[in-house]
Amino acid sequence: MPARLIGLFLFCLPFSLAAQPSAFPNRPLSIVVTTAAGGSVDAIARAIAADLGKTLGQPVVVENRPGANGNIAAQHVKASAPDGHTLLMLSSSTFTLNPFVLERVPFNPEKDFVPVAMTAGLNMVLVVAPGTRAGTLEELVAAMKARPGELNYGSSGNGSLPQVAAELLAIRTGTRATHVPYKGIAPALNDLLAGQIDFMFDSGTAMSHIQAGKLRALAVIGPNRLPIFPDVPTFKEAGVAGMEVAAGWHGIFAPAGTDPAVVDRLNAEINKSLRSAAMRERMNSMGFESVALPAAGLGRALRQDLQRLGPIVKQAGITAY
Structure with a gap:
């Protein structure tokens, strides 16, 4: 190869590498929970975080951001980089009821987030x-x-x-x-x-x-x-x-724009945790139904709940105030 072409190749190499997506995960992950520590959502999040830390090879921390019916945590994750390292774990009402009972919601649950995994079914x-x-x-x-x-x-x-x-x-x-x-x-x-x-x-x-x-x-x-x-x-x-x-559910979401391959990886690892005997026993003892759905299954549940809960909230005159 002529020296001139070798020089051009070496000059372009850093830019070529920089354009490639970084391997996932390449740093610690955070699961942002909509409730205070000690509740059921928090307990499940911490159990999943422990399993993910082992399978992903990176620390996974649980960050509690309670308040405003879950909106504070959701807004934080919405503004985070869509790289799979910051996730939102919530009880379904944050996404399925807030749009109907609050005057203003600072996010669109279907447009600003992508579903990752349903972690539990709530059979009240x-x-x-x-x-x-x-x-x-x-x-x-x-x-x-x-x-x-x-x-x-x-x-x-x-x-x-x-x-x-x-x-x-x-x-x-x-x-x-x-x-x-x-x-x-x-x-x-x-x-x-x-x-x-x-x-x-x-x-x-x-x-x-x-x-x-x-x-x-x-x-x-x-x-x-x-x-x-x-x-x-x-x-x-x-x-x-x-x-x-x-009926309700607990679920994990990522910011909109997250690479589908990253979502698939997270879904597979979370579902592996949910299928374990220890997790199923823990879910049953808390009165939850352990589920392990593809990410698209959580998306369908969200859409269906938005369609069916809206009329009930309106008929009953329910508000958050």
């Missing part, structure tokens, strides 16, 4: 306080019909999925109860245990109390019974159809 349980006389769903519905608005239900806050489930129950049964919003599911559960409220929907926090006999489970959203409570019927089995609309 309807639980009643120790002093509540209702031993079945039918008896609770009868009590609400006999005393419209007198029974109170708690939720993790205005515009939350537990509130949507309770309002949907009222719509499906022609009843009315009074909503008592809390700043999180834990304080609502404490008041339920103390008998300050009559019932609530929960996706995992109440499980140990149900097992200990401190709370009574009347029905689960469905479409399936929970393995941890095989004797608790679904709402459909108990005579109230259509409650599956209020």
Whole structure:
């Protein structure tokens, strides 16, 4: 090769290498969680992070950014580089309810993010306080019909999925109860245990109390019974159809523009973690359904929830304020 061509080749080489995408991952990863440490989303995120750190060969840290119904964490990840190193883990309501219950949402869940993996299915349980006389769903519905608005239900806050489930129950049964919003599911559960409220929907926090006999489970959203409570019927089995609309999920998303190959790699590694016996056992103990879907499956779930939850929120007049 003539010296002139060799020189030209050497001159262009750095630019050629710079144009190539960096190997993934090439630095530590961050899973940004929409809740404070200690909740169910956080617990699952930390378990997945531990497994990913081993399989990806890079540290994976969990960063808690609670607040604004998950919008703070989502906005942070939206503004992050779309290289797969910063991920968002949330409960579905941040994406499926916020657009309907908040006046302003600083992101578009379908345009500003790409789905990576669904980490859990939320099959919420309807639980009643120790002093509540209702031993079945039918008896609770009868009590609400006999005393419209007198029974109170708690939720993790205005515009939350537990509130949507309770309002949907009222719509499906022609009843009315009074909503008592809390700043999180834990304080609502404490008041339920103390008998300050009559019932609530929960996706995992109440499980140990149900097992200990401190709370009574009347029905689960469905479409399936929970393995941890095989004797608790679904709402459909108990005579109230259509409650599956209020089912939810936990999921991991990346900023829009993330390389599909990176998304596929993350999906495969996360699903490997979700399929492990240890993770399945942990999910079941928390009342969650372990799932391992392709990234496109999470995208379909998001689209379907946006379509079905909007009309329910409007009909019930639910807002975050």
